[in-house]
Amino acid sequence: MHLPATAEAQLPAERPRDLRARAIDLVPMPVRARARRFSADRLSAPRGLGTVLAAALFAAAGVYGTTLSGAGESISGKIVRAAEAVTASLGFGIDTIRITGQRQADEETILSYLGVHEGSSMIFFDAAAARDRVAQAPWIATASVLKLFPHTLEVAVTEHAAFARWQHDLAVSVIDRSGRIIAPVVPSSVAELPLVVGPGAAARAAALFDVLDRFPFIAARVRVASLIAERRWNLVVDNGVEVRLPEGDITAAVAELAVLDRDQAILDRDIVAIDLRFADRLYVRLAPEAAAKRSKTLKENAKKARKKAGARI
Secondary structure, eight states: OOOOSOGGGGSOOOOHHHHHHHHHHTSOHHHHHHHTTOOTTTOOOOTTHHHHHHHHHHHHHHHHHHHHHTOOHHHHHHHHHHHHHHHIIIIIBOOEEEEESOSSSOHHHHHHHHTOOTTOBTTTOOHHHHHHHHTTSTTEEEEEEEEETTTEEEEEEEEOOOOEEEEETTEEEEEOTTSOEEESSOOGGGTTSOEEESTTHHHHHHHHHHHHTTSHHHHTTEEEEEEETTTEEEEEETTSOEEEOOSSOOHHHHHHHHHHHHHHOGGGSSEEEEEOOOTTOOEEEEOHHHHHHHHHHHHHHHHHHHHHHHHHO
16 A cells, blocks of 8 residues: 555645634633633524634734733734723623612613723623722712623622711711721711711711710700811701710710700700800800890899999988
8 A cells, every 4th residue: 555645635635624723722721721611512693703702812812922921002902992882892792781680770880880881791791800899989889790691780889877067178978987987078868867077077976975975855856966176076956956065975965964954854945055164064155145135134143233232321
């Protein structure tokens, strides 16, 4: 038996599928890991999908190599966009986003943190990075981002609980119980929350309201709490009366205020301030009209007393 002139002539020709398999073997593992999600038994692929995906994978491989070599970011970005465009045109573009769990958070803000743009591809969209971005949005405590192929993202969030409003410098923010700013703007839905004012007030607000909550009738009337020199609190109740609390433990002072209000309705008197900073005495500042009326009454009483004394002589 005589062999042909060239052994290669007798070798079976490789099928296109085998050539594609070899091509994919040249693609870095991080890229191939994404490609393995799209097996023939899970998707009904359009005709020619394998060829186009191979092209997209080679483009992604170029991105991977460019990144490793430290080459220009703009070139990598163009290649990524090209690969996204290829896969999006085959039905893997992101065209549906479902957001659940938000009450105070604005959907448009969540979408901006999500980072989806026109032409975004499900294949190249990084759900983990998107989750981390969304978790940094105002109001958001936790977030999850799921890719539901072929073209849907599902975003689920939980929100921080609003505790109070905090005025610092010229800004007013919403804070949680720990004093953390959870929203830089106060929506109308939480505009009735108590306002705490001053440096350090956010971090110490929870301790203040823990004491006030032991006296519900007082707590319900507090509208503003100002931290003075980061040492003590001044409260303003719903009719504008200011209550000056002492430094240190304020429980005894608030308890005294609760008794005075229960027995004498002191908060509804014609006064502008109650000073509870001293353990052995109480100072009350009258409203201007009340002070003028009291001054007039004292003068009249003094005049009557002098006349009565003169009559005796």
